[in-house]
Amino acid sequence: MSRTQRIGRDVLASLLSHKQRAFLMMLGVTVGVAVLSAVIAIGQGTSARVMELVQHHNLDMIMVRAGGDVQVFAPRADRGLSTLFPEDARAIEREIPNIDLVSVTQNKRNVNLVYEDRSAVTRLFGVDPSFSEVRHRPLIVGEFISNADMSSMARIAILGDAVAKTLFPQGDAVGRTIRIENEPYVVKGVFAPVGMAANNEDNQDDRVVIPYTTSARRMLNRPFVEQIVMRVIDTSRIPETAEGVRALLRVRHNIGQGKPDDFFVREPDHVVDAAFQTPRMLFSLMAAVSIVALIGGGLVIMNLMLIAVSQRSREIGLRRAIGARTGDITQQFLLESLFVALVGGAVGVALGLIVAWGLDAAGLVVSRITWVPFVAAVAACTVVGIAFGVQPARKAAHLDPAASLSGRAA
Amino acid sequence: MMIEATNLTKSFRRGNVETEVLKGVTFSIPHGEFIAIMGPSGSGKSTLLNILGLLDRPDGGTYLLDGTDYSGANDEVRSAARNRKIGFVFQQFHLLDRASAVRNVTLPLLYAEDGGSDGIARAERALDAVGLSHRWNYLPNELSGGEQQRVAIARALINDPQLILADEATGNLDSKSGAEVLDIFRHIVQEGRTLVLITHDQEVAKRADRILTFGEGRMLATNDLRSRPTDAQPGAAAPA
8 A cells, every 4th residue: 555545544534533523524515516416417407408499399490492472382382483502502501600501402292102012102302411410300220311422413312200111111221222203212211200390281201302413413303492401500699690691692692672582581480599598597697606605615624624733733743753744744634625525525416416306306497417417526526625625734734743742833 | 872962952932032942962872771851841851852853953963863863854754764763652642532542553654664564463562562452442532541651652662663752751640550651661671772751750760771850951960870770670669
């Protein structure tokens, strides 16, 4: 055992034999860490819930449709308005800073899909590789459209869940060759099931998706698209961003002042931030409280230890007499405050997570328990234990041994 | 020589007043001798003991401990020497009050160079030497004053030091316990160790081989008791 290990064991024995003192020292840190870990658990739960809502309702997506106010809502027919082009999508990607991913979508209704003796009639979309991320439509199996698929106009297809189940009841779709409008396509992936869209406009699982280049050149023989969808980075600035997209498209489409748009910019149905402003404010407040509590806990440790150094000056003198170096005494008191802070922190994490879990169970908040509070607690306690232990430890180490043995030291 | 002190001086400053506590003290103590230091309060004997124990440094003069001058050595070297060469016994025992006898006895092993290997066996031997092996796990407040001091002596012995420094070691004890402690001291000296005992008790001092008498920061007299065999008989009862 090294010298430090021996001193560490001695400190543990000493703390265990002074449980009341150790308990009082722990208290402040325990409260601070409890608040901190509850705040983290609730904060993580809340932001996960927000992300879920954002993804489910596409609250971070702006959609541009071809045709302006004059467009006719015609769900049963493709409108054939030729105002939006892939170049518009690339321009948005380039020019609008608050947008990171853009995809065009072409579509065609009532497309025939056949695999062996099974068939389906569904809606076909031609899209860019970023489509899956923009629309938050992950795959459950296989891969999405790649850049290589785009440049080679690959005959590959991604199936919606319902279509995949119709054609491949055994679930072995990927790698199979199906026929779309009598042309062979290899199934590259299958979307995770979504269920009905929020507006019930159509079944999101009943579709087939192919690369835009393939749909434009091989299937539909037209360059213009029905929609451009894009993902917003900062959802609190959706209105300004949508306005920027609109201004950009008006310039690109040479629309003179006073003339109506030949496109329609659609923002998300709900605003994300308004709904979550209250918890977010509370979260910041609680985070501040936990930091104050932690500093308070550190001050408690420091003051109790400064008092202890005075009370224990004879012990310190004795330890010096029997061979302790100043460095050994420093280590002893630093390890003591570190142990107290870490044990106090461990109790605090447990308490905080129990509170967060209880509030969640009571339906008051959404909390999620991850490894983050544990790491945060260890880090916070180490910092507190060392930062607030330094002064008492230095004081203890620099007591004059002869004077402290005779009780003359401060 | 275990101890060679030459012209030691030491002053303390309290406020603007500087007090010269040691005014040039010269003496030497060979290995294996039992020395009593006597003198009234303020005669400088505790200051001298702190210097001999490497807890304090003299302002002037030289002090050789077992032939080595530690006055210029750093904290690490002096701490190691205290740990290995010197055992302290105090009037107030200075035991850790929440720690068992064995934990108190093994405390110096924390700071030992060899890492306190076979610490338990050494603690057993040390407690056995003071007749307390049956009090192994007792807390100080479960022990009598004499027993507490014997635990403290076992602590002083655990690193097998050559020199024991005892400051009024019997001062807080009744006469019977005091006599037991003095018997242990005599035994320690018979093992070849050097023992320096500060006392103001003439009867206690008579158990030593030699008495150094201090007054006003100077050594006033040295009195060799071995020339009077009646007082040097081991085991003689020490009246209070």
